[in-house]
Amino acid sequence: MSNKQIKALIRIIITAMLMITAFLCRIFIVKYLLFIIAFIIIGYDVIISAFRNLFRGHVLDENFLMSIATIGAFAIDEYTEAVFVMLFFKIGELFEGYAVGKSRKSISQLMEIRPDIANIEKDGKIIEVDPQDVKKGDIIIVKPGEKIPLDGTVIEGTSSVNTTALTGEALPQDVQIGDDVISGCININGVLKIKVSCEFEESTVAKILELVENSVDNKSQSEKFITRFSKYYTPIVVVLAILLTAIPTVFHPESFSENLRRSLMFLVVSCPCALVISVPLAFFGGIGFASKQGILIKGSNYLETLAKCKTFVFDKTGTLTKGNFTVQKIVTFSADENELLENACAAEYFSEHPIALSIKEKCKKQIDEREIKNAEEIPGKGVSAIIKGKKVFVGNDKLLKTLGINTPEIHEIGTVLFVSDEKELLGYIVISDTIKDDAKDTVAKLKSLGIKDIKMLTGDKKSTAEYFSKETGITSYEAQLLPQEKVKALDRIDDCFCFVGDGINDAPSLKKADIGIAMGALGSDAAIEAADVVIMDDKLSKIPEAITISQKTLKIAKQNIIFALAIKFIVLVLSASGLGTMFLAVFADVGVSVIAILNAMRMLKK
Amino acid sequence: MKKTYRMQNLDCADCAAKMENKINEIDGVTSAKISFIMQKLTIEADENDIERIIREAQKICKKFEPDCKIIGG
Numbered sequence A: 001m002s003n004k005q006i007k008a009l010i011r012i013i014i015t016a017m018l019m020i021t022a023f024l025c026r027i028f029i030v031k032y033l034l035f036i037i038a039f040i041i042i043g044y045d046v047i048i049s050a051f052r053n054l055f056r057g058h059v060l061d062e063n064f065l066m067s068i069a070t071i072g073a074f075a076i077d078e079y080t081e082a083v084f085v086m087l088f089f090k091i092g093e094l095f096e097g098y099a100v101g102k103s104r105k106s107i108s109q110l111m112e113i114r115p116d117i118a119n120i121e122k123d124g125k126i127i128e129v130d131p132q133d134v135k136k137g138d139i140i141i142v143k144p145g146e147k148i149p150l151d152g153t154v155i156e157g158t159s160s161v162n163t164t165a166l167t168g169e170a171l172p173q174d175v176q177i178g179d180d181v182i183s184g185c186i187n188i189n190g191v192l193k194i195k196v197s198c199e200f201e202e203s204t205v206a207k208i209l210e211l212v213e214n215s216v217d218n219k220s221q222s223e224k225f226i227t228r229f230s231k232y233y234t235p236i237v238v239v240l241a242i243l244l245t246a247i248p249t250v251f252h253p254e255s256f257s258e259n260l261r262r263s264l265m266f267l268v269v270s271c272p273c274a275l276v277i278s279v280p281l282a283f284f285g286g287i288g289f290a291s292k293q294g295i296l297i298k299g300s301n302y303l304e305t306l307a308k309c310k311t312f313v314f315d316k317t318g319t320l321t322k323g324n325f326t327v328q329k330i331v332t333f334s335a336d337e338n339e340l341l342e343n344a345c346a347a348e349y350f351s352e353h354p355i356a357l358s359i360k361e362k363c364k365k366q367i368d369e370r371e372i373k374n375a376e377e378i379p380g381k382g383v384s385a386i387i388k389g390k391k392v393f394v395g396n397d398k399l400l401k402t403l404g405i406n407t408p409e410i411h412e413i414g415t416v417l418f419v420s421d422e423k424e425l426l427g428y429i430v431i432s433d434t435i436k437d438d439a440k441d442t443v444a445k446l447k448s449l450g451i452k453d454i455k456m457l458t459g460d461k462k463s464t465a466e467y468f469s470k471e472t473g474i475t476s477y478e479a480q481l482l483p484q485e486k487v488k489a490l491d492r493i494d495d496c497f498c499f500v501g502d503g504i505n506d507a508p509s510l511k512k513a514d515i516g517i518a519m520g521a522l523g524s525d526a527a528i529e530a531a532d533v534v535i536m537d538d539k540l541s542k543i544p545e546a547i548t549i550s551q552k553t554l555k556i557a558k559q560n561i562i563f564a565l566a567i568k569f570i571v572l573v574l575s576a577s578g579l580g581t582m583f584l585a586v587f588a589d590v591g592v593s594v595i596a597i598l599n600a601m602r603m604l605k606k
Numbered sequence B: 001m002k003k004t005y006r007m008q009n010l011d012c013a014d015c016a017a018k019m020e021n022k023i024n025e026i027d028g029v030t031s032a033k034i035s036f037i038m039q040k041l042t043i044e045a046d047e048n049d050i051e052r053i054i055r056e057a058q059k060i061c062k063k064f065e066p067d068c069k070i071i072g073g
Helices: A004-022 A028-056 A061-073 A081-111 A204-217 A221-249 A251-269 A273-292 A302-306 A316-320 A338-345 A356-360 A398-403 A439-448 A461-473 A482-491 A505-510 A525-530 A542-578 A582-604 B011-025 B048-064
Strands: A118-122 A125-129 A139-142 A152-156 A159-162 A173-175 A192-196 A294-295 A312-314 A319-330 A371-377 A381-387 A389-394 A413-421 A424-437 A453-457 A477-480 A497-501 A515-518 A533-537 B001-007 B028-037 B038-045 B070-072
Touching: A004 A028, A004 A081, A004 B028, A028 A061, A028 A081, A028 A316, A061 A081, A061 A582, A081 A273, A081 A582, A125 B070, A139 B070, A173 A316, A204 A273, A204 A294, A221 A251, A221 A273, A221 A302, A221 A582, A221 B011, A251 A542, A251 A582, A273 A294, A273 A542, A273 A582, A294 A302, A294 A542, A302 A515, A302 A542, A302 B048, A312 A316, A316 A319, A316 A424, A316 A439, A316 A453, A316 A461, A316 A497, A319 A356, A338 A371, A338 A389, A338 A413, A338 A424, A338 A482, A356 A413, A356 A424, A389 A525, A389 B011, A398 A413, A424 A461, A439 A461, A439 A542, A439 B048, A453 A461, A453 A482, A453 A505, A453 B011, A461 A477, A482 A505, A497 A505, A505 A515, A505 A525, A533 A542, A542 A582, B011 B048, B038 B048
Parallel strands: A312 A453, A312 A497, A453 A477, A497 A515, A515 A533
Antiparallel strands: A118 A125, A118 A139, A139 A192, A152 A192, A159 A173, A294 A533, A319 A424, A371 A381, A381 A389, A389 A413, A413 A424, B001 B038, B001 B070, B028 B038
């Protein structure tokens, strides 16, 4: 509790004690005086600011409305009620302040990735400086337990770093000399010397923080509705309050005090605070919670759309699949399997193509470079080399055609690599990308979350696409698409849809989609730029998680809107018909705020 | 130029929204935003004007919440 809140609490206690004394007191004038003193103690600041604001022209401010309501109650001899209302208003305010403070704290805890200091070496001594003062190219030292303050490359030391705050990933990552490290990670064990690669404003941590903080600016429909609503709500209720006294009094002057009482209750209910705070708080809580899981959502509007989209489109390579090619199968016609692999490996020895890399990875045997002669690449077809005096060709069907060898019909998933000598096909190797471990689960979860259409787009051939969609449970696919055709394929989708890609070469698709989700974006500026939702690591399971968070946020926001409006409306009706009490009115004001805030805070917990 | 300031004793969400509207009306302000949750004021304006704008913004904030202070970024 802050000092301000403790002072408020003391005033509440004194007032409560004075009121008890007043109730026990039987001498009218003393009783009356006690109520007045209690009222002044609890409400002096409200009344002072009400008058001050009145002269400044803010007629409809909360303090003013509360002052009129309570002084009015005094005027019609309802002094007990007047003090009670002011007391409850203050208790409510105290609760509200406490709840707001608490949620602010939880949110800032979610964003505890901002580094406070950077250690730089100067004249042989290590000094602490503000990360903002560190320049590109400077050498910083990060001790165990400290946050890495800026992005850079390790030049000395080895350690493990914890990326939990950025990615939600619990497993630490090992780093050594030459590795790039990202700001916001926590250094666990070794001392690291890091050469800084960009200034603080450009660093990952600053960008993430800015993104999360600015996300509040992209307002959702429900927030916009509330802002518009509250603009009209207060004046309308105040006008109604005036009419409620004015009209009946003209006809029945004797009913004035009862009419005034009803109007005063209207004034108490007229503050839109509960609505104004609780809806954005729910959204901010949702965004904050998501960012803790390594899911950055760029605005409440995206959170809202994400909860509603029923179509998901996935890019294949690197998104649903690991993007690393591995040897799936080796088929030989004459040679021994290992010999075929060794020959292929030797022929591909000097190539850095992903396919060559996968063969080299599979072939465990150390190749003697001296045995490879005349290695050359045949563009678009494959490679050839002379190995141990024998010419070997490795490549696709086009290569076989140029050699004049008949191409057999092969039905395999993935890329087929033929191995041959000058006359004869020796065998073939099937290489394909592997499906991410969590792809199948993710698709199943998406379906259970109500996503009806899950599409896959790929540049790969049809048979591969079919295999992958069957394996993962995806509902439809479009294969053999050129990059520009992918965007056209997205054009054909009428419904609201999300596109999930790795962000590296599908920026146009990410932008085209209602919601662009970039995977594995940690450290990739382009992906963070183009997407609406950024998943820091490459776990597909974060997608259903993001949807769950967005649906929960939306639910809470809706609950708050309906709850606050319903209570206010009911209390207004009761007040107008004479059934309401001042207590109910105060509850409809501050009580509703507190409950709505507490409800919004559920978003911050799992 | 864009500058961010911290706000102290910002207690009422409705007031924050009103302050934001009024600050946006100050001469020379390109855009102003108040984040009630982050207790932050972000002002976009010409560098030469910013001091005057902050002084005026401070006055506006005081009108809505007497305790509210704008402190350095």
